[in-house]
Amino acid sequence: MSDRLSRLLGRGGLLLPLLLLCALPFYLDAFWLRIGLFSMAAAIGAIGLGLLSGSAGQLSLGHAFFLAVGAYGYVWLAGEPGPGLPPSLAALLAVLLAGAAGGLFSPVAGRVKGIYLGVATLALVFLGHHVLLTADSVTGGFNGRSVPPLELGGFTFAESDPELTLLGVPFGAEERLWYLGLVLFSVTWFTARGLLRGRPGRALVALRDSETAASVMGVHVARYRSAAFVVSSMYAGLAGVLLALSFRRVVPDYFSLALSVDYLAMIVIGGLGSVAGATAGAVFVTALPLLMTRYADQLPLVATPGSGGGSIGPTEASRYLYGAAIVVILLYAPDGLHGLARRTRARLRRRPPAAGPPPPSSPTTTAHPARAKEHTP
């Protein structure tokens, strides 16, 4: 009985935030919804990268490239010039296209391991950027292309067509895309968890911890490595489609090395190898610069954008913050936000005796036992 209760509660633990997320568009304005939308898109990409880097131990700096394949793939397939397919089909094909791009790279990805792969994937970002700039007819060159809105069975994810007002709240593009993002994010969340907890996940973790031992146990090293790469690219492609829909215009300069580094920062800050961690990291890295820009005038040390003169703008301030966050987290809490949360929960559950000395609260001391076990790429 208690078992079933706890399982129900466990499910409720996911259901409650989901219901909350469903209710948000009725209360928040477009600014906050956009933050949420970008965060969900980033979370999808970060979960994909987490599969590859956190679980399979492969460092990838090419994530921006696969995001670009997804975004541009959708725009080209659904738009003019291009085949002009129905947008929903185009979105699906764009995800598959990103997977195929990952597959094409797999002769390298399957054999090059660890940090070498990080450098090899650098090549993808730079070559991809070059292609985006020069292949005018497909990508629109430097100025990019505008994104056709997604359409699903007569329902358009845009300002109108059909006009929609629910409970007195007009449903514009942000509100509609919010639910689309929520669905895609949930799908990502559950498929990634399923993958990680099942046979492939265990094989990948074995591969990360010891390649030799894993191959002796019957894990096909090159195949699993390439498969992890392909799956991670498909998640990136999906994130790219969602990003394109939210931005409504795609430009090559967005998909630069800095974007890849952002995604790496997300999974490191969140905690490698964890789906929830990747999500938390994605929200942190995505929301930080947007919030800082919005509240720049109220923050100390941060100047409003455009004031110039070598002052610290909001974008820079947030980059300082999360660059430092990577260093500090790896120094003191190598398993990231996810590990911190887990340890806090464990400590709360233990409930130390009231008379005893308080448990050490600094993360430095608690990080040690976990550090010995932690394997990160």
Added chain:
Amino acid sequence: MSAFLDNLLNGLALGSVYALIALGFVTIFKASGVLNFAHGSLLLLGGYLVAVLHDDLGFAGALAVAVLVTAAVAGALDRLLLQPVGGGDPHAAHVQTIVTIGIDIVLVTDLARRIGGDLLPLGDPWGDAVTDLGPVTVADSRVAAILVSGLAIGGAFALFRFTSWGLSLRAAAEDSEAAALMGVRLTRVRTAAWCLAGGLAALAAVFLVAFPAPGLERTTGQIALKAFPAAILGGMASPVGALVGSMLIGLTEAFVAGYQSDLHVLGEGFGDVAPYAVMVLVLLVRPAGLFAAKGAARV
């Protein structure tokens, strides 16, 4: 013919500058197993220091200060931020690699903020002077790049070969545990390696932004990333490989840029990304680089 010689010289000059950077990567990798993604920002730091100081100290003085400061910063980063990470974890070097990415974000953000949208001149003595060498005309800065890089690289190789530090470094790279048991102080060896790499990066900055490049800008650090393919081509753990890789990358870039009009299929500015294309092609054939020793896994 003279166009060919032009491109050849350009490629050699470019390659020797990349060699300075790639040698730094390789030294760091040999000593600590870390792929230093903060190398570009160290290079930018060196260049920035020269740009700021050359008015007061003169070019040579500014360069000396920049090399020393960058070396010190690199050493300090290793000591204070990298060595404490990971402890006895066998994957510690991977974690430290990601730490360098964090460091790079902070350093590049700060330097880019200071540099802003400007192009900073470094005040080098070569300026835009050119010399006629038989049928070709070369910029003095190119000649200087080849000469100075040659000297610096020769010096670094002498360090590896003839000093006790070099011996320790090679021993530590071969088998760090055995080296430690033999009395090699691993932390010192690797900090010294970081210092050497930092100094080389600062030196490379000067030639990377000399004529005909317009000057130091915020994206200069990104050019240093092209030395990554060079180091990878050579197999990462081999200084000689890094040299060969750098020359290959430099020549490829110069020739692709030089014959751009014949290669217009590949799009404008393909020279900038050609090094990466070469790297992917080589990795397809030899995943461990051109000069890597064949590794056997022991269970």
